[in-house]
Amino acid sequence: MSSPAxxxxxxxxxxxxxxxxxxxxxxxxxxxxxGPGAVVCVQDRKHHFWGQALYSSKSQIALRLLTxxxxxxxxxxxxxxxxxxxxxxxxxASEAQAYRLVSAEGDLLPSLIIDRYGxxxxxxxxxxxxxxxxxxxxxxxxQTFPPRSILERNDVAVRGLEGLPEQKGTLAGESINEVEVExxxxxxxxxxxxxxxxxxxxxxxxxxxxxxxxxxGRALDCFCYTGGFALHLARQCDSVLGIDSSPEALLLxxxxxxxxxxxxxxxxxxxxxxxxxxxxxQKQRYDTIVVDPPAFARQKSQLEAAWRGYKELNLRALKxxxxxGFLITCSxxxxxxxxxxxxxxxxxxxxxxxxxxxxxxRTQSRDHxxxxxxxETHYLKCLILRVL
Ligand code: SAH
Numbered sequence: 001m002s003s004p005a006x007x008x009x010x011x012x013x014x015x016x017x018x019x020x021x022x023x024x025x026x027x028x029x030x031x032x033x034x035g036p037g038a039v040v041c042v043q044d045r046k047h048h049f050w051g052q053a054l055y056s057s058k059s060q061i062a063l064r065l066l067t068x069x070x071x072x073x074x075x076x077x078x079x080x081x082x083x084x085x086x087x088x089x090x091x092x093a094s095e096a097q098a099y100r101l102v103s104a105e106g107d108l109l110p111s112l113i114i115d116r117y118g119x120x121x122x123x124x125x126x127x128x129x130x131x132x133x134x135x136x137x138x139x140x141x142x143q144t145f146p147p148r149s150i151l152e153r154n155d156v157a158v159r160g161l162e163g164l165p166e167q168k169g170t171l172a173g174e175s176i177n178e179v180e181v182e183x184x185x186x187x188x189x190x191x192x193x194x195x196x197x198x199x200x201x202x203x204x205x206x207x208x209x210x211x212x213x214x215x216x217g218r219a220l221d222c223f224c225y226t227g228g229f230a231l232h233l234a235r236q237c238d239s240v241l242g243i244d245s246s247p248e249a250l251l252l253x254x255x256x257x258x259x260x261x262x263x264x265x266x267x268x269x270x271x272x273x274x275x276x277x278x279x280x281x282q283k284q285r286y287d288t289i290v291v292d293p294p295a296f297a298r299q300k301s302q303l304e305a306a307w308r309g310y311k312e313l314n315l316r317a318l319k320x321x322x323x324x325g326f327l328i329t330c331s332x333x334x335x336x337x338x339x340x341x342x343x344x345x346x347x348x349x350x351x352x353x354x355x356x357x358x359x360x361x362r363t364q365s366r367d368h369x370x371x372x373x374x375x376e377t378h379y380l381k382c383l384i385l386r387v388l
Pocket of ligand 1: 293
């Protein structure tokens with residue numbers, strides 16, 4: 001085989017045996033001649049072959065396993081992996097116009113994100129190795145679909161850990177910044193070039209739909225971004241108020257509202273912590289509340305602060321919910337497990353003197369697959385709770 005070989009320690013071997021796909025720098029004994037981003041053969045001290053991986057010369061995650069097979073990881077192999085990912089989407093997202101076509105480790109394509117928004121594809125290549133494969137990825141997409149436009153949203157801080165620049169722009173096809181697509185029968189404009197993430201939070205698509213049947217009366221969508229949950233609730237509710245700290249997001253939320261002809265929606269630019277506190281002090285009451293904050297624990301060291309943040313938000317939300325009302329509450333920090341989130345809500349419920357039942361325990365949409373032996377791929381939790 002022509003790929004350079006790298007040698008890992010016994011602890012590295014144990015990681016591979018446990019089914020994980022990341023091997024840390026501390027478990028790398030010898031990178032030999034491997035260049036930044038090379039596809040390498042992974043071996044132990046006794047030259048036993050363990051698989052092929054993307055090598056990073058900078059990141060603490062030195063190796064990301066691509067395959068445990070000896071077949072060379074070439075363009076055809078890459079195309080097959082993308083085709084396998086696409087076949088799952090035909091099964092679980094056949095009705096969706098916007099969905100995640102490739103979800104990195106969850107599709108055995110570590111550090112590669114491909115989001116589809118109708119005719120436009122947005123990619124992120126987050127490691128040296130995946131970044132090197134970018135031209136091949138673009139070519140595969142052009143041959144398979146063909147897209148009207150392929151953009152990159154590589155303007156993300158994690159690329160810094162790899163020594164890669166932050167950049168965004170059109171890679172192929174037309175220069176399209178905005179696209180209008182349908183989600184669950186509603187129209188949404190996505191700003192692919194300047195919006196958050198790749199334009200939208202596609203991982204909540206199924207949860208937005210799931211929230212709808214529980215919603216009624218006076219509703220609040222905390223951390224509403226461009227109105228994803230709020231618009232889903234609008235048909236069922238008398239009124240919906242969406243809160244977000246981003247004025248750009250709220251401009252799009254307003255446009256999305258108009259696009260769908262709703263007149264019972266309002267938007268407010270605010271910090272949700274402050275808003276909820278004031279709402280409680282003013283004795284405001286709601287029948288349906290969505291709480292979908294950004295990740296509070298991006299690292300394990302932030303877990304304690306994250307716990308406090310989630311508790312405060314949920315405590316305040318529970319306090320202002322009418323009896324019989326529903327709270328749809330989420331966490332996208334993979335460090336906060338579902339058990340943690342349930343424990344946080346239990347504390348919050350006791351402090352708020354509310355009796356709460358768990359009606360649904362949900363996770364990210366199925367086009368964001370969870371790789372069983374890589375816990376990091378199970379990051380989103382969404383609980384649907386009823387206050388008695
Ligand atoms: N629910 C949305 C996604 C929310 S993402 C959807 O379904 O599309 C989290 C949002 O929280 C982002 O829009 C971000 O602008 C906003 N945000 C972050 N911190 C905030 C804060 N303290 N108060 C209000 N909004 C905040």
